[in-house]
Amino acid sequence: MTPLLELDDIHVHLGGRKRWFQPDIPPVKAVGGVTLTVAAGEILGLVGESGCGKTTLGRTVLGLQRETRGSIRLRGKTVSGARPRDARKLRRAIQYVHQDPGAALDPWWSIGHSLEEGLVITGHGERSRRREIIEQALAAVGLDPTAQRRYPHEFSGGQLRRIGLARILMLDPDIVILDEPTSGLDMSVQATVLNLLLEIRARRDLTYLFISHDLSVVRRLCDRVAVMYLGRIVELAPAASLFERALHPYAQALLAAAPRLEPGESRTIAIRGEPPSAARLPAGCLFAGRCPYAEPACRTEEQVLQAVAPGHEVACRRWREIAAGAPPTAAAA
Amino acid sequence: MTAPPVLDVADLRVSIRGDEGIAKILDHISFRLERGRILGIVGESGCGKSTLIKSVLGILSSGARIERGEIRFEGENLLAMGDKRLNREIRGSRIGFIPQDPYLALNPVFTVGAQLLEIMRWHAPKSVRNHREHLIALLRRVQLPDPEAALDRYPHQFSGGQRQRLVIAGALACAPTLIVADEPTTALDVTTQGQILVLLRELVEEFGLSMLFVTHDLGVVAELCDDLCVIYAGQSVETGPTVQVLREPAHPYTRALLACHPDRSEHFTGIPGLVPSPLKAPPGCRFAPRCTSARPACPERPPHYVAAGQGHAVDCILHEGSGA
Amino acid sequence: MLILKKFAQDKSAVIGFAIVVAVVFIAVFGPWLAPYPQDATMSHLTRRLRPPSWAFPFGTDNLGRDILSRVILGARGALKVSLLVVGASMAIGVPLGLAAGYSRGWLSEAIMRVTDVFLALPQLILALALAQLMGPSLESAMIALVATYWPFFTRIVYAETRRLRASLFVDALEGLGASPTRIVFLHILPNAASPIIVRATIGLGFTILVAATLGFLGMGATPPDPDWGLAISQSRTFLPGAWWYATFPGLAILVTVLGFNLLGDGLRDIMDPRLRRSR
Structure with missing residues (x-):
């Protein structure tokens, strides 16, 4: 069976331009070679810290950002290489929910008007039919039809997430990219939003690409998780095995740093320093500069994902030794 | 007598006059921060955390009024102190x-x-x-x-x-002897947050500080704080040692909140209902309308603490018979 | 409604609004309001330079015409000039600003550089040059005003479009596959409307002032038009004796310009989508 979505060696360079009489501005390599498949019906988590390229990757999959290199296939059909506008037409089955759905609505337009617009753009039938679809979508996310008359600023954060979800559910997508769907929400509201996401997925047979930095949520929600660092995937594994036994030193550090509700386990690995700028990437393994296990060879050899177990891939040349309990090297200063 | 706690807030009530009337932002806030400890103040958005910080630092806006209560810093009531002395001796120095x-x-x-x-x-x-x-x-x-x-x-x-x-x-x-930290790691990445939390812990021990750490993140509290005080809609509902409160939450709100955390919850249920408006809050427990074990007396019962164990206090009618 | 309520609380905006309504009313119904409507063209050499009296509340000018009537009749001309100038400036400036703001690369650069060139033109000197070329007339003055005023609209619309283009809701619309036409005209333009309206309102007052200046310099309206600037210009030789001759047309300019400015400032404050409520 062909996977629902296949990404093959996707590179995305942002900005950068030639200038007259001045040095050129080099592009930022936001995504540097991501290969990934997404199976129908799964929830794939995309985690990493700010600037790791997870949002850029999501926007590239959606088609808002054009890939510099690489190909994207949807149900086996190539949908990459087109201009952003055409790309969106080819990828109608993919939809995106913004991190801040309130700001994703035109402040001068009522909710009903904004929701209807999505249907108009995609050419959905007559007015009465559109009304019906909108009411169904609002009901599906637990809002009553009177919400249509109101304006974005009259809703709370949790309600706006529901509206954002309703907006794309009407378009009947197969894949939904959720960009930080719970950031900025209170814990009690977050739980209801997550619950809604799971419920809708079950009802509509959706596939989620779940972009998040909240590891507690990812752990509970996702089937598989890809850990990104500076535009590359450093580890890709089923959620259960990743949280039980992460192999890449960065993934380990990320998991160790995430606050957990159950105290007791002390932090074993705390990485030092901060990631280098994506505009000036080092040679070799991008994490080598902060890695407690780095060897001189790590700074020259570029790392690619290699399978370590069925469905578990890691981009580290020393994973075997690290898994076997190798001590940190002195190289990390 | 032992030395007074570094910070002792007792039955604080603060109201703010706005366009739509007088809002009781804080109503019955009580907690103690003992020397050398880190006390986490936990609550969801709009619970009055920032008003509490402003009250402690003495920088409330002009529309706000402290109606009742005391804020004692090393035994001295900050509310009785003049602005001049606060500026010279307290704020930014101690x-x-x-x-x-x-x-x-x-x-x-x-x-x-x-x-x-x-x-x-x-x-x-x-x-x-x-x-x-x-x-x-x-x-x-x-x-x-x-x-x-x-x-x-x-x-x-x-x-x-x-x-x-x-x-x-x-x-x-x-x-200083006391550090007030207002969500200092919320804007940071996870690994940076981890580094800062470790640093804060070390500094508290090294410099003999005490710290009031205000946050919405229970995970951070679990990592960093010795004690915690849970606030709901301007009322402190439960205080106690972090480990004990997280293990055996006594107040229905604390329980519901912990049940929402992805590390704990089996099903993501959330807490049904909305936070009451501080403009027309009931005199008693503000959580009562959303509480599954609420009794008819809850919205009327004046707030006060009941002991729920060693250093663990809870403001709930359910514990009235058992603890006292 | 919340917007009206907020506006009603802003005293200076209400005053501005009242002045503007009054000026428009006078401009529309001038010929019926003026006590001596025929004084637009007719002169009465027997009653030259009379001071204000019950018969002539603003006095008469050097040709014996009633100044009150001429001030009232002048409102229409002043308003017509300013509406035409601001309208034409918007018609040129707004589409260019939208195009420059929404597109990227050479088109945007080209539009903005041309805008900068026009922005650098000194208004009065251009008007004088055009008057030399085409002969002094209201038309040449208006062309000069439009040529120097449209870049303001381009710049404002450009900045707003740039800001809105980067906003999340435009991003979301692109994600839904909306066409640029839809995004620009249904979303960006309405969201950019408030600074445009504010600028236009203030621009109306400003244009009245400049048109009066050009009239004063003899580069705009030509006699015997009842023009406020022209009246002040003609009154110079009779000062300070006939103080009323310059004072009342001057006050008309002052009050009208003030009215538009107050209204513009007031509009700026109420153009907030948060004031939109469902009920």
């Missing part, structure tokens, strides 16, 4: 403040060194002779790379984590 967004705390047009040294000129203790050297030593202690050069740089030249380290060093420079 109480240090770490804000949520370090970028807003630093003036973008002056160098970091100029700003921090200016603060020290006002508030540093007399025992510190060479301000510059002292500051550099502190910057080195908070693990800011290249501290000497850092003094001549501007705030935007630092990353978020580094700016937070700068602000922490600035707060420490005046040798």
Whole structure:
């Protein structure tokens, strides 16, 4: 069976331009070679810290950002290489929910008007039919039809997430990219939003690409998780095995740093320093500069994902030794 | 008698006059911060955390009024103290403040060194002779790379984590006994947050500080705080040692909140209902309308604490018979 | 409604609004309001330079015409000039600003550089040059005003479009596959409307002032038009004796310009989508 979505060696360079009489501005390599498949019906988590390229990757999959290199296939059909506008037409089955759905609505337009617009753009039938679809979508996310008359600023954060979800559910997508769907929400509201996401997925047979930095949520929600660092995937594994036994030193550090509700386990690995700028990437393994296990060879050899177990891939040349309990090297200063 | 707690807030009630009437933002807030400990103040957005911080620092806006209660800092009631004395002796000197967004705390047009040294000129203790050297030593202690050069740089030249380290060093420079931290890691990445939390823990032990750590993140509290105080809609509903409260939450709100955390919950249920408006809050427990074990008396019962174990207190009718 | 309520609380905006309504009313119904409507063209050499009296509340001018009537009749001309100038400036400036703001690369650069060139033109000197070329007339003055005023609209619309283009809701619309036409005209333009309206309102007052200046310099309206600027210009030789001759047309300019400015400032404050409520 062909996977629902296949990404093959996707590179995305942002900005950068030639200038007259001045040095050129080099592009930022936001995504540097991501290969990934997404199976129908799964929830794939995309985690990493700010600037790791997870949002850029999501926007590239959606088609808002054009890939510099690489190909994207949807149900086996190539949908990459087109201009952003055409790309969106080819990828109608993919939809995106913004991190801040309130700001994703035109402040001068009522909710009903904004929701209807999505249907108009995609050419959905007559007015009465559109009304019906909108009411169904609002009901599906637990809002009553009177919400249509109101304006974005009259809703709370949790309600706006529901509206954002309703907006794309009407378009009947197969894949939904959720960009930080719970950031900025209170814990009690977050739980209801997550619950809604799971419920809708079950009802509509959706596939989620779940972009998040909240590891507690990812752990509970996702089937598989890809850990990104500076535009590359450093580890890709089923959620259960990743949280039980992460192999890449960065993934380990990320998991160790995430606050957990159950105290007791002390932090074993705390990485030092901060990631280098994506505009000036080092040679070799991008994490080598902060890695407690780095060897001189790590700074020259570029790392690619290699399978370590069925469905578990890691981009580290020393994973075997690290898994076997190798001590940190002195190289990390 | 043992030494008084570093900070003792008793039955604080603060109201703010707005366009739509008088809002009781805080109603019955009580907690104690003992010397050398870190107390986490936990609550969801709109629960009154920032009003509480402003009350402790004495920087409430003009529309706000403290209706009742005491805030005792090392035995002295801050509310009875004049603004002049607060400025000269307390704020910025004996109480240090770490804000949520370090970028807003630093003036973008002056160098970091100029700003921090200016603060020290006002508030540093007399025992510190060479301000510059002292500051550099502190910057080195908070693990800011290249501290000497850092003094001549501007705030935007630092990353978020580094700016937070700068602000922490600035707060420490005046040798405070109490640090008030307002969600200092919310804007940071997970690994940076981890580094800052470790640093704060070390600094509290090393400098003999006490810390009031305000946050919405229970995970951070679990990692960092010795004690915690849960606030709901302007009422402190439960206080106690972190481990005990997280293990055996006594108040229905604390239980519901913990059940929402992805680490705990089986099904994501959330808490049904909405936070009541502080404009027309019931005199009793404000959680009662959403509480599954509420009794008819709950909205009327005046708030007060009941002991629920060693150092563990809860404000709930369900525990009235058992603890007292 | 919340917007009206907020507006009603802003005293200076209400005053501005009242002045503007009054000026428009006078401009529309001038010929019926003026006590001596025929004084637009007719002169009465027997009653030259009379001071204000019950018969002639603003006095008469050097040709014996009733100044009150001429001030009232002048409102229409002043308003017509300013509406035409601001309208034409918007018609040129707004589409260019939208195009420059929404597109990227050479088109945007080209539009903005041309705008900068026009922005650098000194208004009065251009008007004088055009008057030399085409002969002094209201038309040449208006062309000069439009040529120097449209870049303001381009710049404002450009900045707003740039800001809105980067906003999340435009991003979301692109994600839904909306066409640029839809995004620009249904979303960006309405969201950019408030600074445009504010600028236009203030521009109306400003244009009245400049048109009066050009009239004063003899580069605009030509006698015997009842023009406020022209009246002040003609009154110079009779000052200070006939103080009323310059004072009342001058006050008309002052009050009208003030009215538009107050209204513009007031509009700026109420153009907030948060004031939109469902009920």
